[in-house]
Amino acid sequence: MANEEQSVPTDIEKTSEIVLTDRGSIVGPPQTLEVKPLQRQKWGSKVEFLMSSISYAVGFGNIWRFPYLVYRYGGGTFLVPYTFFVVTVAMPLMLLESSAAQYAGLGPFHLYTAMCPAFRGLGYMSIYISYVNTAQYALILSYVVRYTIDSFNMDLPWSVCYPDSGPGCVGKCSEKLDGQNYVIFDKQCHLASESCTQKMGGELGCADGNGTSLTIQDPAFSYFYDKVADIRLDNEKIASWDDYGHFVPEGMGCLMLSYIMCLLCLRQGVSTSGKVVYFTALFPYVVLTLLLIKAATLQGFTEGVKFYLKPDLSALIDFEVWYQALSQIFFSLGIGFGGLMTLSSYNTFDTPCIKLAAAVTIANCATSIYAGFVIFGSLGYIAQTTGQAIDKVAGSGINLTFVTFATTLTLLPAAPFWSFMFFFMLITVGLGTQMADLSTQITALLDQFPWSRRRKMLTTTVVCTLGFCGACTMSFQGGIWLNVLLNDYAATAPILLLTLGNLAALVGFYGFPNLMNNIEEMVGKLNKVGYWYLRITWSLLAPIFVLVLVIYFFVSFPGSQYEKPAEPGFFPSWVQGIGIVMCIIPVILFLIGVTLTYFVAGGRDDDDDDVDICTGSPLEGGAGAPGPSSPDKGLAGRH
Numbered sequence: 247m248a249n250e251e252q253s254v255p256t257d258i259e260k261t262s263e264i265v266l267t268d269r270g271s272i273v274g275p276p277q278t279l280e281v282k283p284l285q286r287q288k289w290g291s292k293v294e295f296l297m298s299s300i301s302y303a304v305g306f307g308n309i310w311r312f313p314y315l316v317y318r319y320g321g322g323t324f325l326v327p328y329t330f331f332v333v334t335v336a337m338p339l340m341l342l343e344s345s346a347a348q349y350a351g352l353g354p355f356h357l358y359t360a361m362c363p364a365f366r367g368l369g370y371m372s373i374y375i376s377y378v379n380t381a382q383y384a385l386i387l388s389y390v391v392r393y394t395i396d397s398f399n400m401d402l403p404w405s406v407c408y409p410d411s412g413p414g415c416v417g418k419c420s421e422k423l424d425g426q427n428y429v430i431f432d433k434q435c436h437l438a439s440e441s442c443t444q445k446m447g448g449e450l451g452c453a454d455g456n457g458t459s460l461t462i463q464d465p466a467f468s469y470f471y472d473k474v475a476d477i478r479l480d481n482e483k484i485a486s487w488d489d490y491g492h493f494v495p496e497g498m499g500c501l502m503l504s505y506i507m508c509l510l511c512l513r514q515g516v517s518t519s520g521k522v523v524y525f526t527a528l529f530p531y532v533v534l535t536l537l538l539i540k541a542a543t544l545q546g547f548t549e550g551v552k553f554y555l556k557p558d559l560s561a562l563i564d565f566e567v568w569y570q571a572l573s574q575i576f577f578s579l580g581i582g583f584g585g586l587m588t589l590s591s592y593n594t595f596d597t598p599c600i601k602l603a604a605a606v607t608i609a610n611c612a613t614s615i616y617a618g619f620v621i622f623g624s625l626g627y628i629a630q631t632t633g634q635a636i637d638k639v640a641g642s643g644i645n646l647t648f649v650t651f652a653t654t655l656t657l658l659p660a661a662p663f664w665s666f667m668f669f670f671m672l673i674t675v676g677l678g679t680q681m682a683d684l685s686t687q688i689t690a691l692l693d694q695f696p697w698s699r700r701r702k703m704l705t706t707t708v709v710c711t712l713g714f715c716g717a718c719t720m721s722f723q724g725g726i727w728l729n730v731l732l733n734d735y736a737a738t739a740p741i742l743l744l745t746l747g748n749l750a751a752l753v754g755f756y757g758f759p760n761l762m763n764n765i766e767e768m769v770g771k772l773n774k775v776g777y778w779y780l781r782i783t784w785s786l787l788a789p790i791f792v793l794v795l796v797i798y799f800f801v802s803f804p805g806s807q808y809e810k811p812a813e814p815g816f817f818p819s820w821v822q823g824i825g826i827v828m829c830i831i832p833v834i835l836f837l838i839g840v841t842l843t844y845f846v847a848g849g850r851d852d853d854d855d856d857v858d859i860c861t862g863s864p865l866e867g868g869a870g871a872p873g874p875s876s877p878d879k880g881l882a883g884r885h
Contacts, residue, residue: 512706
């Protein structure tokens with residue numbers, strides 16, 4: 247009921263007062279209880295939240311996906327649709343998530359139950375999405391850990407070919423010290439001058455002892471796929487869904503190490519992660535700046551930057567360019583993943599959420615652009631050194647980092663130092679995002695079982711262990727294909743659907759007026775420009791653009807496919823079926839939430855204030871929020 251007091255879990259300490267009688271005996275009054283509430287944690291300062299949000303939003307995609315998209319889709323022209331969607335979609339949705347969670351003082355798992363009970367299934371979806379995302383993200387982080395460790399070599403191991411490298415690896419041989427180029431086949435190094443010839447157009451063609459043509463690969467490409475991912479089976483074929491291969495011990499070890507780092511950073515909740523983020527948020531900028539300064543001293547830097555930003559105005563009429571710009575800013579900021587809601591739920595009630603949401607969005611976009619200068623300035627150098635065109639050496643995604651840029655690092659003076667700095671920077675980037683996603687799951691447990699707040703280390707260990715077990719399914723030779731499947735099905739469409747549901751629940755049913763009242767209660771009255779900006783973007787522009795993104799994804803997505811070094815082709819139909827199930831699970835979770843809400847409501851008196859199926863009433867009474875006069879506003883006091 248609206249006026250009922252909420253019971254608060256407590257730590258109970260026994261106290262007694264000792265009394266000495268006239269006969270010398272010691273007596274005491276009956277034991278009394280000193281009650282200390284088990285309160286929800288808060289950030290130590292607003293700066294901690296800002297650093298945590300930046301560390302969460304700035305991820306691997308800022309380093310290796312955004313620069314590729316810029317040069318691939320119109321150069322500097324790409325920034326036009328990108329900036330447009332930052333203003334109309336990214337910033338409003340960031341504020342929607344952060345303000346709602348800050349006001350409620352709850353993570354996404356419980357927020358919808360409090361604000362719009364019929365949409366409690368969105369909270370279930372957020373946990374599913376968070377778990378899948380942390381598992382697949384952990385695999386990439388494990389690769390980064392491996393490269394960081396391997397940087398402690400006088401000669402970077404991906405600078406040469408090995409006898410057990412894949413057939414067709416061309417470069418220096420690890421067993422030969424004569425400086426000549428070799429080609430690998432039959433588990434041996436053979437002189438390239440004897441086995442390779444120059445084809446028309448300048449391309450190199452090599453054949454094994456039987457005259458069979460070999461697929462040429464450079465040492466960095468071979469090292470990543472043959473050594474790190476260990477994707478090549480004993481019969482020289484590439485692991486696939488039909489032959490998933492064996493367990494990769496080194497990969498599992500690096501995977502375990504990545505989860506241990508997360509565990510240590512999160513062991514006492516925001517009291518420890520709030521300190522760690524000062525490093526994970528700021529260190530990447532130090533390294534990017536050092537790399538940019540170094541790249542600027544190399545030949546080809548200017549050509550690389552020109553290639554990166556050279557505008558192509560015709561790209562503005564290409565729908566694909568606008569789609570890629572919208573999807574990049576959407577997924578780059580982590581909208582719909584639940585991480586931002588979780589971080590915001592630990593804010594104090596008066597945190598300036600509008601200013602901080604804008605700051606995080608701007609920092610994310612600026613980081614993406616800044617990283618592009620580093621990446622393409624360096625690619626200009628490798629193009630100048632090897633005599634190739636920049637578009638021939640530039641890659642995308644994982645290949646841009648672990649192959650293309652790794653190759654660039656081998657050409658630099660003091661290569662091991664720069665390699666360590668770069669990959670250690672990626673560890674901090676990955677940790678910042680991973681910690682926030684894991685916190686979404688941890689916070690759900692802490693809010694559901696308040697007694698577990700006394701055992702944060704145990705709770706965090708359980709969550710990290712479950713995540714590690716899930717990620718271990720990708721610690722096989724074919725694990726990279728499972729990562730692709732998860733990314734295509736479980737971590738794309740569900741996030742877009744969750745965001746649409748979020749807009750429907752908060753803006754549509756809970757109501758725009760109530761949201762504005764909540765925000766003004768926290769930060770003060772908004773001016774007319776701010777009011778109409780949120781009114782138009784939340785109620786019209788953001789829903790339309792996200793809906794277009796959902797439709798275009800379902801219409802254009804052909805299914806998950808194999809990539810190099812495997813033969814191009816689609817995954818088997820039964821695997822695509824598994825992917826579809828992964829995509830449907832969140833919808834089922836949402837329907838379960840709706841069913842539970844109406845089942846619970848059906849067993850109660852219709853006059854009970856606690857029954858609220860998204861009637862649009864403000865957060866009070868049955869929703870569990872104290873009134874404005876309460877010293878602990880919002881919903882934080884309830885938990």
